[in-house]
Amino acid sequence: MFCVRCGKEKETFDGLCIDCFLNGKRLISLPAHIDMERCANCEEFRISGQWVKKDAKDAIEDIALSQLSVIDGLRIISAGAFSSAQDERNFFVSVDADGELCGRIVKAEAETVVRIKNGVCQRCSRQLGNYYEATLQIRSGKKELDDEIRDDTVRYVRERIENMSSVNRQIFLTKVEEVPGGVDMLLSSISLGKALAKELSDAYGAETKESSKLIGKNDDGSDMYRMTYLVRMPEYHLNDVVMFEDKAYKLSSITKDNAKLTELGNFRVTSIRRSQMPSLKVHTRNEELMKATVVSRSKGEIQILHPRNYSTVDVTVPEDADIGDIADVADVDDVLFYVP
Numbered sequence: 001m002f003c004v005r006c007g008k009e010k011e012t013f014d015g016l017c018i019d020c021f022l023n024g025k026r027l028i029s030l031p032a033h034i035d036m037e038r039c040a041n042c043e044e045f046r047i048s049g050q051w052v053k054k055d056a057k058d059a060i061e062d063i064a065l066s067q068l069s070v071i072d073g074l075r076i077i078s079a080g081a082f083s084s085a086q087d088e089r090n091f092f093v094s095v096d097a098d099g100e101l102c103g104r105i106v107k108a109e110a111e112t113v114v115r116i117k118n119g120v121c122q123r124c125s126r127q128l129g130n131y132y133e134a135t136l137q138i139r140s141g142k143k144e145l146d147d148e149i150r151d152d153t154v155r156y157v158r159e160r161i162e163n164m165s166s167v168n169r170q171i172f173l174t175k176v177e178e179v180p181g182g183v184d185m186l187l188s189s190i191s192l193g194k195a196l197a198k199e200l201s202d203a204y205g206a207e208t209k210e211s212s213k214l215i216g217k218n219d220d221g222s223d224m225y226r227m228t229y230l231v232r233m234p235e236y237h238l239n240d241v242v243m244f245e246d247k248a249y250k251l252s253s254i255t256k257d258n259a260k261l262t263e264l265g266n267f268r269v270t271s272i273r274r275s276q277m278p279s280l281k282v283h284t285r286n287e288e289l290m291k292a293t294v295v296s297r298s299k300g301e302i303q304i305l306h307p308r309n310y311s312t313v314d315v316t317v318p319e320d321a322d323i324g325d326i327a328d329v330a331d332v333d334d335v336l337f338y339v340p
């Protein structure tokens with residue numbers, strides 16, 4: 001075949017040899033401007049329909065690359081974008097690409113202006129509009145929820161949501177409200193409420209109960225519900241001294257199925273079922289255990305100074321215990337026990 005422009009006999013494309021074909025041809029192109037939304041609330045950018053958290057420069061360069069069009073037959077090997085600010089909202093971007101066309105390595109360039117526009121992402125518009133699908137009601141068995149348990153639980157929920165929202169943008173905490181008897185946490189989704197209620201139940205041995213309320217119709221005509229997850233936090237915490245069937249134990253582990261109790265005095269470990277856990281009574285919170293000065297140690301026993309009257313007292317310790325200068329002790333009916 002002969003090139004219709006230069007007459008050389010070669011393989012032709014649209015009647016032209018590769019040199020004439022490439023000469024002056026625009027191999028890649030970009031729109032004259034690209035508008036990119038930035039959420040006015042969280043400053044995330046919308047690229048290819050998705051809201052993403054990105055450095056502004058990366059977002060500008062990425063959106064330019066995402067809009068690159070290339071002629072048929074050109075395979076892009078690598079492409080880089082370089083941006084420079086014209087003002088706060090307008091950025092000039094040039095894209096340089098290396099590609100392969102008909103077995104030949106070619107270089108190409110294109111330019112655009114990325115304009116940043118204000119928007120509000122769906123998550124922020126929901127969050128700002130106090131949208132919620134589920135409520136976690138944190139309560140205790142008593143009339144009031146202890147401040148410490150409340151703060152612990154709220155912290156736990158906040159941390160979990162922060163973690164989960166880094167991979168799922170639809171997850172957020174709408175509101176935390178102190179209410180008589182406890183605290184309500186309003187959540188963006190039903191599945192989040194369900195998951196957190198289960199986690200709190202597993203981690204703290206809390207009892208949970210769910211209820212639903214019809215609040216309207218979805219766009220597709222199906223019923224729309226809001227769920228409430230009542231989470232009754234137990235008074236005990238891990239490592240507290242607890243009473244169970246008139247004996248004192250250290251609560252040494254809690255799992256979703258059972259708890260392990262270490263009996264004070266002989267250090268025997270007993271496992272109790274989940275259903276027995278509500279009968280545990282807190283005797284001394286772990287942070288309220290007394291600190292006793294250790295006077296001497298022997299196998300299976302130490303001598304301590306009574307923290308209140310400074311008399312010396314012998315208490316049993318596990319045979320393999322490594323006792324320092326201070327030991328945790330609990331006073332159960334005027335008898336001091338070492339708490340492992």
Ligand SMILES: [Zn+2]
Pocket residue numbers: 003004005006007008016017018019020021
């Ligand atoms: Zn030619």
Ligand SMILES: [Zn+2]
Pocket residue numbers: 039040041042043044120121122123124125
């Ligand atoms: Zn946002």
